[in-house]
Amino acid sequence: MTDKMKEVFIKRKNTSQILVNPKYLSESYVPSKLLFREKEVEEIARHAADFLFSSVVKNIVVHGPPGVGKTVAVRMLEKTYNETAVEHDVDSRAIYVSAKDLTYRRTLYELARSLGLNVNLGMAIADIYEMIVNHMRETDSRYLLIVDEIDKLRKRPGDEPVDSLVYSLSRINERVERIAVAVYLVTNNARIVERLSAPSFSSLAPIFVYFRDYNVNELYAILKDRVEKAFAPGTVEDVALRLLAALIKRESKDLRWGFLVLREAPAEAEDGKITEKTIWRAVDVVERNVLKQVISGLDVNGLLLLYALAVLMEEGHRYIDSSKLYLKYEEICDALDWQPKTMKHVINYIGAKLESEGLITRRPVSKGRYGRTQIFHLEEDAITVRNIVREVLAERFNIRAS
Numbered sequence: 023m024t025d026k027m028k029e030v031f032i033k034r035k036n037t038s039q040i041l042v043n044p045k046y047l048s049e050s051y052v053p054s055k056l057l058f059r060e061k062e063v064e065e066i067a068r069h070a071a072d073f074l075f076s077s078v079v080k081n082i083v084v085h086g087p088p089g090v091g092k093t094v095a096v097r098m099l100e101k102t103y104n105e106t107a108v109e110h111d112v113d114s115r116a117i118y119v120s121a122k123d124l125t126y127r128r129t130l131y132e133l134a135r136s137l138g139l140n141v142n143l144g145m146a147i148a149d150i151y152e153m154i155v156n157h158m159r160e161t162d163s164r165y166l167l168i169v170d171e172i173d174k175l176r177k178r179p180g181d182e183p184v185d186s187l188v189y190s191l192s193r194i195n196e197r198v199e200r201i202a203v204a205v206y207l208v209t210n211n212a213r214i215v216e217r218l219s220a221p222s223f224s225s226l227a228p229i230f231v232y233f234r235d236y237n238v239n240e241l242y243a244i245l246k247d248r249v250e251k252a253f254a255p256g257t258v259e260d261v262a263l264r265l266l267a268a269l270i271k272r273e274s275k276d277l278r279w280g281f282l283v284l285r286e287a288p289a290e291a292e293d294g295k296i297t298e299k300t301i302w303r304a305v306d307v308v309e310r311n312v313l314k315q316v317i318s319g320l321d322v323n324g325l326l327l328l329y330a331l332a333v334l335m336e337e338g339h340r341y342i343d344s345s346k347l348y349l350k351y352e353e354i355c356d357a358l359d360w361q362p363k364t365m366k367h368v369i370n371y372i373g374a375k376l377e378s379e380g381l382i383t384r385r386p387v388s389k390g391r392y393g394r395t396q397i398f399h400l401e402e403d404a405i406t407v408r409n410i411v412r413e414v415l416a417e418r419f420n421i422r423a424s
């Protein structure tokens with residue numbers, strides 16, 4: 023036990039000597055400059071400057087895949103906008119809100135609060151909105167309203183939050199009969215804006231600014247820039263960084279994942295160096311953590327079905343159909359004294375849940391005159407999955423993993 027503990031201490035010591043400035047790899051770090059984004063940053067800044075100095079309203083939709091610098095770009099814009107407004111004594115302010123996991127009402131509430139309005143969480147949507155409109159009537163200030171991650175707005179049944187938000191924000195100027203706001207929206211997917219209802223789309227009348235994906239060389243350059251800030255000189259081999267850039271591209275990951283791998287790397291380093299082998303090991307650690315997170319989100323029946331499939335795959339079965347899988351599931355339930363669900367429920371509902379999490383795939387096949395069945399396949403390594411499920415079940419049932 024003490025040996026194991028000692029090992030942990032030594033690993034952490036090594037880590038601190040290699041990764042000297044971990045903050046540069048953290049989620050919250052905002053770089054002061056975006057590489058390979060000069061044109062896009064210039065474009066959003068130009069429209070914002072026209073709004074600041076000349077009250078020209080151009081509403082913008084920034085879109086592009088995950089991890090390509092959209093959030094960093096608009097946060098930089100917010101900062102620069104506000105600094106410039108103060109320096110040039112212009113009565114205008116940029117406000118940033120991320121709509122991720124917020125309802126439409128909550129997003130309006132957050133905007134109102136940033137405007138300094140005395141709103142509370144119990145207020146109805148119409149009342150919050152009227153307070154915003156009245157504020158715009160009573161002052162001469164102009165606001166650049168930046169709403170990030172509008173595609174992650176929380177949707178309630180019968181609710182079109184993006185449509186409602188876009189419509190209400192883009193109509194403020196008309197309501198108050200002066201130029202009061204310009205709206206900047208950020209999303210992964212431009213379709214969400216293209217699919218807006220006609221009234222919302224036409225009052226927004228957006229300019230689209232696309233942030234494209236990086237190529238391998240660009241990814242490498244961005245990683246290198248960050249590594250130089252975060253790691254002790256000479257501790258990260260160039261080939262290791264090239265490998266990481268190639269993996270991001272090949273596995274359709276993004277820079278955020280790359281930074282995660284780099285954060286795990288020092289604990290896996292050999293002789294104080296991050297090599298290609300270190301990167302592979304760190305990737306395994308990160309992937310296992312991600313997998314564990316997904317698996318931890320399953321309920322007991324999901325865990326048991328996944329376990330059954332992992333065991334069958336591990337035993338070398340190539341053709342795992344519904345009945346074979348269900349038999350194994352029942353067997354495991356039996357061993358754990360757990361009441362199994364019906365076959366229909368397990369195969370259709372629980373199977374679908376596992377598939378939607380990307381853990382398994384199902385393929386329907388015909389059994390001739392015996393009807394149809396499904397063939398199940400595990401998408402991840404069987405042994406890894408089995409071990410993780412066992413850990414999660416042990417935590418869930420508060421028993422020792424064995």
Ligand SMILES: Nc1ncnc2c1ncn2[C@@H]1O[C@H](COP(=O)(O)OP(=O)(O)OP(=O)(O)O)[C@@H](O)[C@H]1O
Binds near residue numbers: 049057088209244
């Ligand atoms: N061009 C770049 N130069 C330096 N760092 C970058 C660049 N692009 C992205 N990053 C870094 O990559 C990470 C992800 O960037 P960001 O959060 O801006 O992505 P995003 O486009 O908003 O993604 P999402 O769509 O998932 O919200 C951040 O840590 C950011 O600092």
Ligand SMILES: [Mg+2]
Binds near residue numbers: 092093094170
């Ligand atoms: Mg973002």
